[in-house]
Amino acid sequence: MTTTSKPALTARQVAWRRRRQSAGRTWAEFRRHRSGLVGLGVLVVFGLAAICAPLLASHESIEVTKATGGVLEAPSWDYPLGTDADGRSVLALLIWGSRVSLMVGLLATAISMLLGTLVGLASGHYHNFFGKALFRITEWFLVVPWLPLAIVLSTVLGPSLLTVAFVIGIVSWPATALLIRAQTLSIESRPYLERARALGAGDWRQMRRHVLPNVMPMVFANTTLTVAGAILTETTLAFLGLSDPLYVSWGSMLDEAFNVGAITTGAWWFMLPPGICVIVVVLAFTLIGQALEEVYNPRLRERA
Amino acid sequence: MSAPTSTLVADAEIQPSRSERRGSGTWRYVGSKVLGSLGALLFVVVFNFFLFRVIPGDPVRTLARNRLVSDKQVEELTRTLGLEQPLPQQFLTYLKNTFTGEFGLSFRYRQPVGDIIIDRLWPTLLLVGTSTILAALIGVYLGMVSAWNRGKVVDNVSTGFSLTLYSMPEWWLGLVLLAVFAVGAGPIPSLFPTGGLHSTDIQDPNSFAAGLDTAWHLALPVITLTLAYLAEYSLIMRSSLLDEMGEDYITTARAKGLRDVYVRRRHATRNALLPTTTLVVLNLGFVVSGAITIETVFSIPGLGLLTTEAMDVPDYPVLQGAFLIFSAAVIFANLIANLAYSWLDPRVRT
Amino acid sequence: MSGLLEIENLEVIYRTAGGEIPAVRGVDLTVDSGESVGLAGESGCGKTSVASTILRLQPSNATIRGSVRVGGKDVQTLGWSGLRALRWGEAAMVFQGALHSLNPVQRVGDQIAEPILLHDPSAQGTVKSRIGELLEQVGLPAARARAYPHQLSGGQRQRVMIAMALACRPELIVADEPTTALDVMVQAQVLDVLSGLVGELSLGLLMISHDLSVLGATCTRVAVMYAGRIVEEGPATDVFEHPLHPYTGALSAAFPRVGDRSARYAPSGLPGDPPDPQELPSGCTFHPRCPVAREDCADHDPPVRLAGPGRPVACVLVEEGALQP
Secondary structure, three states: OOOOOOOOOOHHHHHHHHHHHHHHHHHHHHHOOOOHHHHHHHHHHHHHEEEEEEEOHHHHHHHHHHHOOOOOOOOOOOOOOEOOOOOEEHHHHHHHHHHHHHHHHHHHHHHHHHHHHHHHHHHHOOOOHHHHHHHHHHHHHHHHHHHHHHHHHHHHHOOOOHHHHHHHHHHHHHHHHHHHHHHHHHHOHHHHHHHHHHOOOOOOOOHHHHHEEEEEEEHHHHHHHHHHHHHHHHHHHHHOOOOOOOOOOOOHHHHHHHHHHHHHHHHHHHHOOOOOOOHHHHHHHHHHHHHHHHHHHHHHOOOO | OOOOOOOOOOOOOOOOOOOOOOOHHHHHHHHHHHHHHHHHHHHHHHHHHOOOOOOOOHHHHHOOOOOOOOOOHHHOOOOHHHOOOOHHHHHHHHHHHHHHHOOOOOOOOOOOOHHHHHHHHHHHHHHHHHHHHHHHHHHHHHHHHHHHHOHHHHHHHHHHHHHHHHHHOOOHHHHHHHHHHHHHHHEEEOOOOOOOOOOOOOOOOOHHHHHHHHHHHHHHHHHHHHHHHHHHHHHHHHHHHHHHHHHHHHHHHOOOOOOOHHHHHHHHHHHHHHHHHHHHHHHHHHHHHHHHHHHHHHHOOOOHHHHHHHOOOOOOHHHHHHHHHHHHHHHHHHHHHHHHHHOOOOOHHH | OHHHHHHHHHHHEEEEEOOEEEEEEEEEEEEEOEEEEEEEEOOOHHHHHHHHHOOOOOOEEEEEEEEEEEEEHHHHHOOHHHHHHHHHHOOOEOOOHHHHHHHOOHHHHHHHHHHEEEEEEEEHHOOOOOOOOHHHHHOOOOOHHHHHHHHHHHHHHHHHHHHHHHHOOOOOOEEEEOOOOOOOOHHHHHHHHHHHHHHOOOEEEEEEEOHHHHHHHOOOOEEEEOOOOEEEEEEHHHHHHOOHHHHHHHHHHHHOOOOOOOOHOOOOOOOOOOOOOOOOOOOOOOOOOOOOOOHHHHOOOOOOOOOOOOEEOOOOOOOOOOOOO
16 A cells, blocks of 8 residues: 655644534535425525615614504505504514514523533533532522513613623523533543543643533534524513514514504504514524434434 | 423433332432422522612612602602612511511502412412413323324324424414404404403302303413413423333333333333423423413413513512512422422432 | 244345445344354344344334244244234343333333233232242342332343343243443353353353353354354354454454463454445455455455354355365
8 A cells, every 4th residue: 555645634634624524414414304404494584684674674664753654554565564553664674673583582592502501511510519509500590480580680671682682691591501511411421531531631621622522513403492492582572561662673563563452453464474473483493403403413313 | 481492411320229228218309309499499589689689870760760750759769678778688678578478569559569469379370270281181192192103294293283383472372362263353253352351240250150251261361371381292292202212121012022002102101201291390481481471461460460560660579579479389380390200200219 | 843043044124214224134043942042243243133033123114034933933924913922922032231121110020020911911910929930040039029220230130131031931032232231240140140041941042242252151152243144153162262254263352361461462453344234345245354355355255165064154265164174
């Protein structure tokens, strides 16, 4: 066998090439889940709509002072989804509302995942008082029902997009932390971690180099599911009037619909579209999350 | 709103223990769970205290920010909240009040919060109790049938149905049902009342007719909540059952000559109820949030509506009391469920 | 006399989304009463697939060709009542990793009682004493019947599995990796129990393991599987100490013998991995890893030749009758 004449790759290059290959394999496996692909497609559509909102509907169309339509008009050529109680186009509200719903959902998820992953890693890794205390705190937060907590926090902190995202992050981090902790415990019981410890690897190095890369796939799958939950939560909080009154979101549209009696007057064009949008987007994230779970945990696949 | 909880919990190898004294394990387990619940309750109580005092700046100014309050009202608020006392003193007063059931006076109703809560308790219990029981029965059954027929039409339809319901805000479902069946849409007449718990023309509140009237008012809310809850239960049961059906002991059971149907029922399904119970208990917060939103949509005068009404004022004593009650209820339900679980699963008590 | 277990030209093909996987590609095996036969090979060689067909426990996506007969009856075409009588009543299995092979929330006594009552509902009154009898046969106190699987040690659980397998007085026991999850001392105990019972009750035993030394100690005959085919067979000690096929040689050398100094300094293992059943090497499937492969080994699959009586080997380097003086 002849030796190759190519220059040897550095360890870092090898590591990156492996990561790319692994990502390629993950994508190939994900592609085989039709439900996940459908979810991804839906998300791309909504994401584009949110980003291109100014192109699809001028900002004026959602400003109350510049509304030109009649009150709660049924759909017509001018207003494909009718108007709201202030005469604004429901379709425009829907497009602009997607921005808030998606952004707050993503921001809240970032907060929740950051907090949850840190606490989960730490409580799984440290078996001393610190770790145990973190676990107890996680359990306590898990037991507190999220909506009363969210209501109280929102009332105290005041309604703004940031506080809403913060509140959602606070109520959803424990579930993530619990999952990450379980995964950390499982990974750390494997022999190669023991070997790393014996070789003198410190806590931080162990976590960064060994535990984190193995936890990341699960974190990734969990993140998509968390976004689904966060969007639902934001919609509920907005419906209850706890969201930023300066911005339109799907939940605030429904809040308005409820308050102006769209139910009793049968203004279905105001009531149905925001809800349907929420369902579709949450379902999309859920399908993606479930497909990812199956990709990363072969045990879930092909259970004959 | 908790997203579908993943069932990927690591299964750590259980060390074989050989406790010969039967029952000692059970008491230890019960004791630890009760202690844990008390700890959680204490945490909630303390947390409740600090929630309102964590605001930067002058609490009273911040709390009264959107309202025009006179100086006299500010003074009264300060006195009521006991804010002129040093913090440790406030905390002790708060603890004493909590344990004696004294939650202060509602800003809105000017009545003791404790009394108001007790007044509004039973509609919520009725609503939530009925819905969870119905949802548990239907949901578990649906999940079971789905798992047994994995991949077939029944499974796909049922799972799709559950996933869609699970992605839906339950209050939106309530709005839709209200619009269609209470207000009447198209050919469908108004079949149910649009809200409230009682009709105005009921003479005797204790009569059978009054009971029927209440049931009629609760019909749509219960249907809505049942649909919302059962989606989650069915998905969890399906997932747990599929896990159990793939386990090795199922092969052993079949190898012994047992019929597949029997093995499915007696071994797999029975065992799948255990993780299902755990995951359901983990999501009890969802039951509470459902109560709050549905009561709001249907104007049912229970604890949920009380809470959302308290948001407007804001009626802080009521909010504090409601938060405490809801949390205590979930902690208690958790405890009961954990104890029941230990009776079902011998692995945790031996 | 017809053999207890007769496997003839067995093929097991799994139909999956990624294509067809030929896990077993033509296996012949017989076990007579009173005989203990070992089936050796690495993970993925198809030995568990072979075992699963004996009681018709193969997954639903498996296509079976060839025949598997127990007591003269074709297992794969048996009707339900025949199959039920066969399962546990005529042939029983001892599975590996008994923590997951036993129902975790049922007492072990109840699990042993289950097949007894199934095959003979009238045994209700005597079942308790029968369970005690079975447990004592495997060296466990009768009181252990009230324990749950997680309360027992690994070795105890494996012995419960053996007791359970004997519950309906079968004639054939198929043990799939019965000692793999156990440490060496416990392994020896469990093997002692198993071989003792097999001798005492004149059972037929088919033991499956990747550990050739275990099979060498317990079985009278051993067959070695590689990539879905049997590559060598013969008396156990013979195969272990004088392997003819290069793969058997490597397997045998992989387990160090106590006292063999040279093994300590030159640990021998096989390079490479077991072949992917969907992409089998051409010709002799072993040739990529074979230390003595010739150039033409990649061209044709070597036929099975008898190196001696009862000594079939599938290697081109072994001549017919090679062991004959």
